[in-house]
Amino acid sequence: MKISANEIKPGTIIEYKNDLWRCLKSQAVKPGKGGAFNQVELKSITKGTKLNERFRSSETIEKASLDERDFQYLYSDNDNLVFMDSKSFEQINVSKDTIGDDENILKENMEVKIEFHEENPLIVTLPKSADYEILETEAVVKGQTVSSSYKPAIIQNNVKIMVPPFINQGDTVSIDCHTREYIKKAN
Missing domain, CATH: 2.40.50.140 (Nucleic acid-binding proteins)
Structure with a gap:
């Protein structure tokens, strides 16, 4: 799905330069001379590298289409965390790198949301409290x-x-x- 470069906000995930990027910061800039642009700081979801880009407001960017599903946390297994789909009861392994520091506050049977891109788990969202x-x-x-x-x-x-x-x-x-x-x- 194409979006305007002005719509890139923190948390937005875009497909850019053959990779998936999460926007960390964005700032709309309207200089005295020239056209307006959106200055964004991106972080690669797959590689972990950062990139600062300047998108003109007239540009369109491909927003990544993510599939969000409800899961229940089961247990930790070496480098992976095991979750169970709340509807199909299918179990999946998610790398500990995907969740980062939030792994420490996961508890058994905790309900989480996992966002997938082409069946690859990208983001694990914990409940509010x-x-x-x-x-x-x-x-x-x-x-x-x-x-x-x-x-x-x-x-x-x-x-x-x-x-x-x-x-x-x-x-x-x-x-x-x-x-x-x-x-x-x-x-």
């Missing part, structure tokens, strides 16, 4: 700190987050899967 048990945190001495301060805590896979002082070891909390920030104490 998930509940985790606090494995370790510091005790708070009464009157020691102001109530708005946070303290460090550790959840599964040694992931460190910041939690309010009233959270104790063994409590379950909801965190934002993308920013790794505390949302609320779960029941």
